[in-house]
Structures are given as structure tokens and as C-alpha cells.
Amino acid sequence: xxxxxxxxxxxxxxxxxxxxxxxxxxxxxxxxxxxxxxxxxxxxxxxxxxxxxxxxxxxxxxxxxxxxxxxxxxxxxxxxxxxxxxxxxxxxxxxxxxxxxxxxxxxxxxxxxxxxxxxxxxxxxxxxxxxxxxxxxxxxxxxxxxxxxxxxxxxxxxxxxxxxxxxxxxxxxxxxxxxxxxxxxxxxxxxxxxxxxxxxxxxxxxxxxxxxxxxxxxxxxxxxxxxxxxxxxxxxxxxxxxxxxxxxxxxxxxxxxxxxxxxxxxxxxxxxxxxxxxxxxxxxxxxxxxxxxxxxxxxxxxxxxxxxxxxxxxxxxxxxxxxxxxxxxxxxxxxxxxxxxxxxxxxxxxxxxxxxxxxxxxxxxxxxxxxxxxxxxxxxxxxxxxxxxxxxxxxxxxxxxxxxxxxxxxxxxxxxxxxxxxxxxxxxxxxxxxxxxxxxxxxxxxxxxxxx
Amino acid sequence: xxxxxxxxxxxxxxxxxxxxxxxxxxxxxxxxxxxxxxxxxxxxxxxxxxxxxxxxxxxxxxxxxxxxxxxxxxxxxxxxxxxxxxxxxxxxxxxxxxxxxxxxxxxxxxxxxxxxxxxxxxxxxxxxxxxxxxxxxxxxxxxxxxxxxxxxxxxxxxxxxxxxxxxxxxxxxxxxxxxxxxxxxxxxxxxxxxxxxxxxxxxxxxxxxxxxxxxxxxxxxxxxxxxxxxxxxxxxxxxxxxxxxxxxxxxxxxxxxxxxxxxxxxxxxxxxxxxxxxxxxxxxxxxxxxxxxxxxxxxxxxxxxxxxxxxxxxxxxxxxxxxxxxxxxxxxxxxxxxxxxxxxxxxxxxxxxxxxxxxxxxxxxxxxxxxxxxxxxxxxxxxxxxxxxxxxxxxxxxxxxxxxxxxxxxxxxxxxxxxxxxxxxxxxxxxxxxxxxxxxxxxxxxxxxxxx
Numbered sequence: 001x002x003x004x005x006x007x008x009x010x011x012x013x014x015x016x017x018x019x020x021x022x023x024x025x026x027x028x029x030x031x032x033x034x035x036x037x038x039x040x041x042x043x044x045x046x047x048x049x050x051x052x053x054x055x056x057x058x059x060x061x062x063x064x065x066x067x068x069x070x071x072x073x074x075x076x077x078x079x080x081x082x083x084x085x086x087x088x089x090x091x092x093x094x095x096x097x098x099x100x101x102x103x104x105x106x107x108x109x110x111x112x113x114x115x116x117x118x119x120x121x122x123x124x125x126x127x128x129x130x131x132x133x134x135x136x137x138x139x140x141x142x143x144x145x146x147x148x149x150x151x152x153x154x155x156x157x158x159x160x161x162x163x164x165x166x167x168x169x170x171x172x173x174x175x176x177x178x179x180x181x182x183x184x185x186x187x188x189x190x191x192x193x194x195x196x197x198x199x200x201x202x203x204x205x206x207x208x209x210x211x212x213x214x215x216x217x218x219x220x221x222x223x224x225x226x227x228x229x230x231x232x233x234x235x236x237x238x239x240x241x242x243x244x245x246x247x248x249x250x251x252x253x254x255x256x257x258x259x260x261x262x263x264x265x266x267x268x269x270x271x272x273x274x275x276x277x278x279x280x281x282x283x284x285x286x287x288x289x290x291x292x293x294x295x296x297x298x299x300x301x302x303x304x305x306x307x308x309x310x311x312x313x314x315x316x317x318x319x320x321x322x323x324x325x326x327x328x329x330x331x332x333x334x335x336x337x338x339x340x341x342x343x344x345x346x347x348x349x350x351x352x353x354x355x356x357x358x359x360x361x362x363x364x365x366x367x368x369x370x371x372x373x374x375x376x377x378x379x380x381x382x383x384x385x386x387x388x389x390x391x392x393x394x395x396x397x398x399x400x401x402x403x404x405x406x407x408x409x410x411x412x413x414x415x416x417x418x419x420x421x422x423x424x425x426x427x428x429x430x431x432x433x434x435x436x437x438x439x440x441x442x443x444x445x446x447x448x449x450x451x452x
Numbered sequence: 453x454x455x456x457x458x459x460x461x462x463x464x465x466x467x468x469x470x471x472x473x474x475x476x477x478x479x480x481x482x483x484x485x486x487x488x489x490x491x492x493x494x495x496x497x498x499x500x501x502x503x504x505x506x507x508x509x510x511x512x513x514x515x516x517x518x519x520x521x522x523x524x525x526x527x528x529x530x531x532x533x534x535x536x537x538x539x540x541x542x543x544x545x546x547x548x549x550x551x552x553x554x555x556x557x558x559x560x561x562x563x564x565x566x567x568x569x570x571x572x573x574x575x576x577x578x579x580x581x582x583x584x585x586x587x588x589x590x591x592x593x594x595x596x597x598x599x600x601x602x603x604x605x606x607x608x609x610x611x612x613x614x615x616x617x618x619x620x621x622x623x624x625x626x627x628x629x630x631x632x633x634x635x636x637x638x639x640x641x642x643x644x645x646x647x648x649x650x651x652x653x654x655x656x657x658x659x660x661x662x663x664x665x666x667x668x669x670x671x672x673x674x675x676x677x678x679x680x681x682x683x684x685x686x687x688x689x690x691x692x693x694x695x696x697x698x699x700x701x702x703x704x705x706x707x708x709x710x711x712x713x714x715x716x717x718x719x720x721x722x723x724x725x726x727x728x729x730x731x732x733x734x735x736x737x738x739x740x741x742x743x744x745x746x747x748x749x750x751x752x753x754x755x756x757x758x759x760x761x762x763x764x765x766x767x768x769x770x771x772x773x774x775x776x777x778x779x780x781x782x783x784x785x786x787x788x789x790x791x792x793x794x795x796x797x798x799x800x801x802x803x804x805x806x807x808x809x810x811x812x813x814x815x816x817x818x819x820x821x822x823x824x825x826x827x828x829x830x831x832x833x834x835x836x837x838x839x840x841x842x843x844x845x846x847x848x849x850x851x852x853x854x855x856x857x858x859x860x861x862x863x864x865x866x867x868x869x870x871x872x873x874x875x876x877x878x879x880x881x882x883x884x885x886x887x888x889x890x891x892x893x894x895x896x897x898x899x900x901x902x903x904x
Contacts, residue, residue, distance in 0.1 A: 006463055011458055011459075074830070077458065077829070150830075169873075170622075170872040174872060176879065179827060378560035380626065380629060417869045420625035420626060423629055
């Protein structure tokens with residue numbers, strides 16, 4: 001019997017519709033609140049930021065939404081992505097569990113992010129948008145939106161957190177290669193950036209500032225719109241191709257998971273794999289859906305389910321979500337991404353209702369699991385994905401302890417070829433675990449807006 | 453009709469035998485000469501360096517050699533690799549030609565090199581080898597042999613050219629993650645390294661020195677053998693999986709190439725795609741087989757077909773091959789890899805017999821083609837692969853000029869995610885073309901050994 005099993009779908013079995021979890025939610029969605037008026041937003045409020053095609057998806061109650069043919073054309077560059085049975089890792093762990101992983105690192109950008117970047121660029125093109133403004137931290141999202149804009153002939157400006165712009169030149173170069181204009185943030189291009197620079201000329205920037213710059217850029221330039229790589233409903237919708245394919249691939253080998261695991265930052269990575277299983281669960285199927293988040297930014301496990309701003313500068317809409325407070329900053333020693341203060345409202349509502357569960361993991365354990373995985377399976381995981389690996393290993397060892405079979409499925413959302421500095425930091429002993437930042441969370445939670 | 457076409461083979465259609473071009477050569481192979489005795493080498497001469505399984509393949513006259521099941525198990529991590537029709541690039545070029553590319557960047561190391569690293573590790577494991585010593589320049593081969601050793605539980609030491617060790621930390625980190633011991637070369641671990649350091653304490657190293665260190669390490673340590681990532685017959689044999697799959701994939705869409713293109717450094721990249729077509733050509737089929745090499749290291753187009761040493765230090769066997777002389781050093785401005793002074797003896801013999809052809813390309817044109825390709829097809833090519841892209845673009849434009857259909861197949865041997873510094877250098881205008889280094893070639897050719 002083969003030691004390695006790769007389960008491929010033929011190109012014509014690529015999903016032709018996205019799965020929308022909204023009709024399978026246990027209750028109505030909370031409204032989204034305008035940051036200026038503190039009243040529920042209307043679709044018109046969102047038009048300066050997003051094209052109508054995406055706004056419609058944001059609120060759609062259709063369970064299946066057709067994937068446009070032009071999006072499928074680009075998806076076919078890397079989709080269907082492979083599903084692997086991690087037989088070599090199972091053997092190393094000595095577990096009776098079967099471990100499967102869906103591998104999204106085969107996309108041109110090396111992560112799952114193009115699954116939503118491509119349709120976002122498409123719907124913008126359709127609406128006559130000429131230029132997209134967006135932001136990026138380490139560059140995974142920025143490189144994906146740059147790629148997608150290039151595919152549809154849109155201009156693209158990416159505000160990249162300055163410390164990453166200077167320290168992580170590879171993803172910056174990838175964005176430029178895909179034709180994007182990459183601006184270190186804070187910049188002198190926006191009021192938001194200039195205000196920061198005036199106070200802190202040497203500011204290293206933050207994701208919150210970069211979001212504010214991109215949003216301002218979009219609303220102050222003609223034919224320009226904004227794009228976000230996670231959190232929003234339409235982003236979770238687009239990522240559902242991951243879970244839809246994985247279900248079909250597991251069915252090909254006659255299997256179904258006991259537990260489905262994705263890492264969690266803003267939520268789209270986890271949602272992409274797990275949401276297509278929510279419908280099954282609603283229909284009575286037993287399956288655990290587990291979001292794996294970092295201990296240093298424990299939104300789902302230590303946050304509150306309240307209304308909060310999407311960004312630090314309070315320019316983005318207010319959503320009901322698990323949040324650590326829009327002022328929360330994860331500790332600097334954290335190397336593994338997943339640093340967002342909030343969570344996708346859809347993930348949050350499902351967690352609140354007990355449909356999904358969440359666990360937080362320290363980074364040294366995550367890197368340890370990533371090294372174990374790499375040496376068994378060959379593929380080098382992105383540091384973000386290592387949280388899902390850690391959770392899968394914990395589940396597999398629990399199965400071993402209990403002496404029972406169990407089928408584990410996790411999302412290997414990206415490769416780590418451009419993240420080797422984080423592995424170097426781990427090997428050199430420079431990384432520490434951070435018992436969760438209780439004081440910082442208490443302080444930032446005090447700044448929540450009062451809604452309703 | 454879909455704009456992007458990815459042609460996948462199911463996992464069970466992975467080739468189960470390698471194709472050996474030796475029985476399809478137009479004449480007998482030239483002998484390999486011992487660098488010490490200047491007499492033909494015997495298999496026993498090679499045993500300190502290679503296990504018998506690989507030595508047998510080096511001289512085998514069997515057309516088909518079975519791929520061991522344990523090798524197939526690892527191959528299945530990324531094989532069969534996808535074949536793409538570059539419809540978007542065709543449209544940009546406005547060519548009537550059909551352009552297909554075989555994409556080897558899906559391997560865990562991001563290149564085609566694991567196709568041979570894995571069987572090399574396997575046959576060593578089978579022969580009781582405990583440890584492999586090898587060398588690497590920029591790190592593509594080193595990371596692949598590190599991965600393969602990890603898969604079979606072998607120790608691995610890689611002598612990495614010092615300038616790359618210091619300037620290209622990502623592939624060094626990848627090797628370490630896969631468990632290899634990476635030593636900057638020249639080192640104080642070998643006589644060869646110490647001799648260089650004594651004369652030049654600040655030496656940046658060279659591939660020639662690193663080969664000498666690895667060979668010395670292998671022959672002076674128990675249970676240790678040497679591994680080489682290109683040039684040798686068994687390496688070309690293992691890489692034939694690329695071309696075998698591509699032929700089958702083209703057959704699935706009812707196509708056959710007019711021209712098959714691979715970039716050429718040591719030869720295994722080109723041989724991997726092109727050799728399986730040599731048998732067809734011998735049987736009367738019309739197909740051009742084109743090796744694309746850099747103008748700055750024009751082994752096939754400006755070298756001579758003579759006996760020469762495989763390495764600078766004259767420790768490696770002497771082969772009859774196209775060579776620029778073992779002392780030849782390509783100019784420092786060259787960014788695109790493919791810097792070997794010689795060529796695979798099998799490629800050389802086929803070129804000499806007129807079965808294959810070769811063209812040299814300047815690096816700025818290659819990067820220009822790589823950028824055009826990336827913006828059309830999404831995937832970022834390794835700088836080495838860009839030579840094949842350039843050749844494919846030239847062929848496609850020729851087809852346009854002549855107004856006739858033509859089917860072009862090229863090998864996209866690796867992704868460039870770890871090579872973004874070379875793209876930065878191109879965009880910043882730091883790269884130049886180098887009209888071929890005639891004087892340096894004349895000098896180095898004067899140092900050829902006198903054989904027979």
C-alpha cells in the first residue's frame with residue numbers, strides 16, 4: 001500500500017458554486033453599523049468601498065452562489081487543490097487516527113488568499129472599477145490581490161506595514177512583479193498616514209493604520225475601490241471552495257471527518273474549510289469544527305462577543321464579533337501571523353451558538369508541530385497554518401491515548417518558502433510562548449463602542 | 453471555452469519506469485576517465501562515491517528501468533505534476549502557436565530537483581549508506597537532497613557556496629528545516645577547504661570548491677557517499693518522469709509538440725523533458741528538441757566537445773562533453789543560475805549528433821519573458837526556467853511571423869518565490885547582458901586534459 005496518498009479531483013470537478021453559510025446560521029445575523037452614524041449600514045453606504053456584486057453576496061440568503069466562468073478560468077490555474085492523507089505523519093505520531101490535509105499552497109501566491117482575491121477583482125472589473133486599494137501585513141494578502149488585479153487588468157495599490165516592507169522584501173517584490181504599486185505605511189499619500197508620521201516620524205506602522213490608509217485612498221480616488229482579505233461574509237463565501245473540494249475528495253476514498261480544523265486570524269481560512277460542513281451539522285451529522293488561534297491574539301477564546309470597529313482608526317464598519325478590542329496589539333514576540341483583533345462575524349455567531357469551537361495554541365508548540373510535519377510530509381507550512389497542524393497533532397495524540405480511530409481534516413493554507421525567517425527564529429530559540437495578554441485585553445476591551 | 457487549461461493525470465498514471473536514452477543514442481558512449489590514472493573508470497572506482505544501484509543505472513543499456521515502489525511513494529507527494537496550456541500568454545503574444553508548460557514547481561522544494569534526489573537517497577539507503585555529502589550553489593539542489601535524505605532517514609551534509617550561504621538565507625533555512633547540516637564553503641572541515649582558506653581567508657567560495665569539499669567528505673568518512681544534482685546519466689534518467697508525464701498529458705488532449713524546450717545548466721532539466729522524445733525522433737517522428745542556455749555561460753553553443761574534468765579541482769571523473777573548460781567562471785553580473793562549465797555527456801553526444809539543438813539567451817531578455825509570463829499566467833518562474841520561457845516566446849513569435857500553427861512545450865522547472873532578489877535586480881536595472889565571454893573561454897579551454 002502506498003505510504004503517501006494524494007487525492008486529486010479532475011479539473012472538471014472544480015466547484016461551480018460557492019457555499020453560503022448564512023441560511024444555515026442558527027439565527028438572524030446582527031446588523032452591521034456605520035462607524036459615523038452608529039446606525040445600521042445600507043448597501044449604498046458600502047458602494048464607495050465595494051462593488052455591488054460583492055455587497056449583494058455580503059447579505060445574500062442564497063445557499064449556493066454560482067461562480068462566474070471568468071473566475072473559474074483563473075481558479076483552474078491551481079484548483080482543484082490536492083487533498084493528502086498524512087500517512088507518514090500518522091506513523092511518526094503512532095496514532096490510529098487518519099489525518100488528511102487540504103493543501104492550498106499550490107496557488108501562484110502560495111496560499112489560499114487568491115480564492116477570494118480573484119472574485120473580488122472580477123466583481124470590481126465588472127462594476128467598472130479601474131483601481132483597487134488594499135493593505136497587507138507580511139504580504140500574503142497583498143500578493144494575492146496584486147495577482148488577481150493583474151489577471152483582470154486592474155491597477156493595484158497596496159499599503160504595506162512599514163516594518164514588513166523593510167524586513168520582508170520577498171513578498172513586496174512578488175507584488176511588484178504582479179504589477180502592484182507597493183507603498184510603505186504609514187505614508188505621506190493619505191491624511192491618515194500623514195497624521196501618524198507627524199506624531200511618529202519613525203513609525204513602523206500597523207495593520208490598523210494600513211487599513212485606514214487603503215480605505216481613505218479608495219474613497220478619495222475616482223474609480224478606486226477597497227478590498228479586504230478576510231473577516232467579511234463574501235470572503236468566507238469565496239473560500240468555501242476549499243471545504244467543498246475537500247468533502248468531495250474525502251468521499252472519493254469513502255471517508256468523512258470527525259473533526260475539521262483551520263487556523264484562525266480574521267476567519268476566512270477556517271471558514272473556507274469548515275463552513276461547508278456546517279450544513280451537514282445542521283442536518284444532524286456529527287462533526288466537530290475547530291478554529292485554532294494563537295495564544296498571543298486569542299480573539300475567540302478570550303475575547304467578547306460584542307459590537308466593535310473593524311480597524312484601529314474607527315473608519316471601518318462596526319460588526320458584532322468576537323473581539324479583543326480594536327486597540328489590541330498582539331505582543332511583538334509573536335511570529336506566526338493571525339494578528340487581527342476581531343473575528344469574522346459569521347465565525348463569531350457560530351461560535352456563540354456552539355456550532356463551532358475554538359482553542360488557542362502557543363507559538364513554540366505550533367512551530368514544533370510544523371517541523372515535525374515538514375520532516376514527515378516534506379511540505380514546509382506557512383507559520384499561520386502551523387496552528388492547524390498543532391491542533392491536528394493534539395487530536396491525533398488524543399486518539400492514540402484513547403485508542404480509537406478518528407478522522408482528522410485540516411487546512412494547510414499555505415507554504416512557508418517566504419517565511420523561513422520565522423523558522424530561523426524558532427530554531428535559534430528566539431521565540432517564546434506568551435501566556436495570554438490579559439492586561440492588554442482588559443484595557444482594549446474598555447474602548448468598545450456602545451451600540452443599541 | 454476555458455481560458456486556462458490544466459491537464460492533470462490521476463495519481464495512478466504516474467510513470468512506473470524511467471526512460472533511459474542510452475539505447476537510443478546514435479552511437480556508443482565515450483568512456484568516463486579516472487582523474488588520477490587517466491584510464492577508463494570501472495564501477496569499483498565509483499563505489500566510494502555512489503551506491504551500486506546508481507552506478508548500474510549510469511551504464512545501463514535497458515530502455516526502461518522500474519521505479520521502486522518506495523520512490524513512487526514519495527513522488528506521489530507532488531507527481532504527476534500539472535501540464536498547463538498557456539492560453540493567456542498566447543493571447544498576449546498574439547500567436548497562432550499553442551504553448552504548453554510542464555510545471556515542476558509543485559514539489560516540496562519548489563523545483564524539479566527532488567525527482568532525482570529521492571531515488572538517489574533511496575539507493576543509498578538500500579546500500580547501507582548512513583550519510584550523504586553534497587554541495588549546492590544557490591540552494592535548489594541542496595534543499596532537494598536535504599528533503600530526500602529526511603524522507604529516508606539519512607544524515608545530510610551540504611557544502612554551500614559561502615556567498616550564497618550569507619546572501620541567500622532562505623534556502624539554507626529550508627535545508628536546516630529538512631534536517632541537513634549546512635556548512636559554508638570553503639570550510640575548515642576538509643583539506644580542500646583549508647587549502648583555499650589558507651591562501652584566501654575571505655574567499656566567497658565557488659561551486660567547484662564546494663564539489664571538491666563534498667567529494668573529499670564522502671571518501672574520508674565511513675558510510676558516507678556523494679550525490680550530484682545534474683550532469684550524470686542516472687540524474688537524466690530519473691528526470692525522465694517529467695517528459696513521460698508530459699507526453700501522456702498532451703496525448704489526453706490529442707496534441708504533440710513541434711518543439712520541446714528546457715533550460716540548460718548541467719543538463720538534467722532539459723534532459724528530463726526532452727529525452728523521452730528522442731525515442732520518437734529515432735523512430736522518424738519530427739520534433740525539435742531545444743536546450744536554452746545563458747549567453748554568459750554558453751557551454752553548448754560556444755564550448756567544445758572534448759574530454760574535461762567535472763570540477764575545478766580535478767577530483768571528479770573526466771567525461772567527454774561540451775565544455776568551456778573546468779576553469780571557466782561565468783561573469784559575476786549573471787543572476788540566473790545555470791553556471792556549470794560542462795554539460796551532461798548524454799546531452800552533449802546528442803547535440804554533437806544533431807539530434808538536439810541549442811541556443812543561448814541573454815539574461816535581460818529572459819527576465820523580460822519571465823515577467824511577461826508571470827503577468828499572464830500568474831506563476832512566478834525560477835530565474836533558471838526563464839531561459840526556457842524566453843526560447844518559447846521566441847518560437848511563438850516566429851510562428852506568428854510565419855502565420856502558422858505550432859505546438860510548443862517547455863519545462864517550467866521551478867517557482868521563483870525564493871529568488872525574488874534576482875527579480876529586484878532586474879527591475880532596478882542592475883542586470884546587463886554579457887556578450888559571450890570569448891577571452892575567458894579561450895583561456896579556460898587551454899587547460900583541457902589530454903585524453904586518448
